[in-house]
Amino acid sequence: DTGVSQDPRHKITKRGQNVTFRCDPISEHNRLYWYRQTLGQGPEFLTYFQNEAQLEKSRLLSDRFSAERPKGSFSTLEIQRTEQGDSAMYLCASSPPSGRAPGELFFGEGSRLTVL
Amino acid sequence: AQTVTQSQPEMSVQEAETVTLSCTYDTSENNYYLFWYKQPPSRQMILVIRQEAYKQQNATENRFSVNFQKAAKSFSLKISDSQLGDTAMYFCASPPPGAGSYQLTFGKGTKLSVIP
Numbered sequence: 001d002t003g004v005s006q007d008p009r010h011k012i013t014k015r016g017q018n019v020t021f022r023c024d025p026i027s028e029h030n031r032l033y034w035y036r037q038t039l040g041q042g043p044e045f046l047t048y049f050q051n052e053a054q055l056e057k058s059r060l061l062s063d064r065f066s067a068e069r070p071k072g073s074f075s076t077l078e079i080q081r082t083e084q085g086d087s088a089m090y091l092c093a094s095s096p097p098s099g100r101a102p103g104e105l106f107f108g109e110g111s112r113l114t115v116l
Numbered sequence: 117a118q119t120v121t122q123s124q125p126e127m128s129v130q131e132a133e134t135v136t137l138s139c140t141y142d143t144s145e146n147n148y149y150l151f152w153y154k155q156p157p158s159r160q161m162i163l164v165i166r167q168e169a170y171k172q173q174n175a176t177e178n179r180f181s182v183n184f185q186k187a188a189k190s191f192s193l194k195i196s197d198s199q200l201g202d203t204a205m206y207f208c209a210s211p212p213p214g215a216g217s218y219q220l221t222f223g224k225g226t227k228l229s230v231i232p
Contacts, residue, residue, distance in 0.1 A: 042222030
């Protein structure tokens, strides 16, 4: 399968713990995005990478959230000191280089976080 | 403030019939894309159709077409000959006003059920 893969698919944690999600984009895609989706809502933009550079961050991304894409390939999203309000589906998407943006986003299946 | 509005939380349609999902948006971009994404139950989000704002002709992809009215900032999706596999959440997406070029704002979605 050469689509966007995310790991883990499900994570249950206790409040105050740290969690990390990994995203492997489609190999030739240089753009990578993280979105968060809560029940009954559409995805909300969190952050965007072009290659290894983090070019955009949402105000939703508090200081407890950090995202990296060290070699311009896979990305990680870490949430420190989790809160119950962090419970959501975390979606990763990637897109290929193009002259005009944004083009089509290719989404992974998501990582569902439950904070107890 | 919400910049993409989908006013129909849920809709249903008989198999083989036609259904239209509505979307209005707000953007300050001069040229932009608009998207409809489909999220089947427990599966990843996939692109259904996209429209470039500078193109007057409405986009069509097989049974899916859009009615794009730029001045009214309206972007509705028409599904013809509905099939059971069309059952899903449908999200309209556009770049938000004043944001970076690589963000997309999604609406809250319309849950479409195709009835046999």
